[in-house]
Amino acid sequence: MWYYMFMKFKIISFLFVLIVFFNAVSAEEVQPNTQTSTLPKPPQPPVVTAQNIPFENCTRMFTGVNKENLFMHTLSAISASKYTVDEIQTKDGYIIFTALKNKYLAAVAGIDNNNSILKITPCNDIYFFQASILSNIFKYIEANKNK
Numbered sequence: 001m002w003y004y005m006f007m008k009f010k011i012i013s014f015l016f017v018l019i020v021f022f023n024a025v026s027a028e029e030v031q032p033n034t035q036t037s038t039l040p041k042p043p044q045p046p047v048v049t050a051q052n053i054p055f056e057n058c059t060r061m062f063t064g065v066n067k068e069n070l071f072m073h074t075l076s077a078i079s080a081s082k083y084t085v086d087e088i089q090t091k092d093g094y095i096i097f098t099a100l101k102n103k104y105l106a107a108v109a110g111i112d113n114n115n116s117i118l119k120i121t122p123c124n125d126i127y128f129f130q131a132s133i134l135s136n137i138f139k140y141i142e143a144n145k146n147k
Contacts, residue, residue: 049130050129050130051128051129053128054127055127058119058134060117060138063115064114064146066114069116070108070145071093071095074108074141075095076140077144078106081140083097084099093108093110102123103122105119105121106118106120107121118137118138120134
């Protein structure tokens with residue numbers, strides 16, 4: 001009987017040593033392939049954090065653009081930025097769109113025949129969002145307003 005207990009102890013200790021050994025081997029890092037890829041890496045999107053946006057930054061006046069053209073440029077900018085258009089009202093000149101899970105109202109108003117104003121505000125009146133939403137649309141309109 002003593003012999004059988006000794007054999008069981010040897011088998012259990014051998015299994016324990018094997019388990020520890022395999023855990024140590026598998027814990028080592030796998031070395032990545034050192035070949036350099038000939039394909040360029042895709043650009044990484046910039047890290048964008050939400051911040052408090054002053055109401056004054058939500059409004060921009062565009063000179064040399066009438067109300068109808070500014071409305072169409074705003075709609076193009078929203079589509080180019082891959083935001084979802086939820087509602088369009090051409091008579092009153094507003095667009096409701098969704099960007100980064102929040103709804104925004106883009107309202108266009110004419111000052112005179114050559115000047116218009118664009119106001120983009122969050123529908124929930126919480127001005128804590130990514131500033132890139134505004135800057136993307138305003139930059140797109142500035143770049144394309146003469147086309």
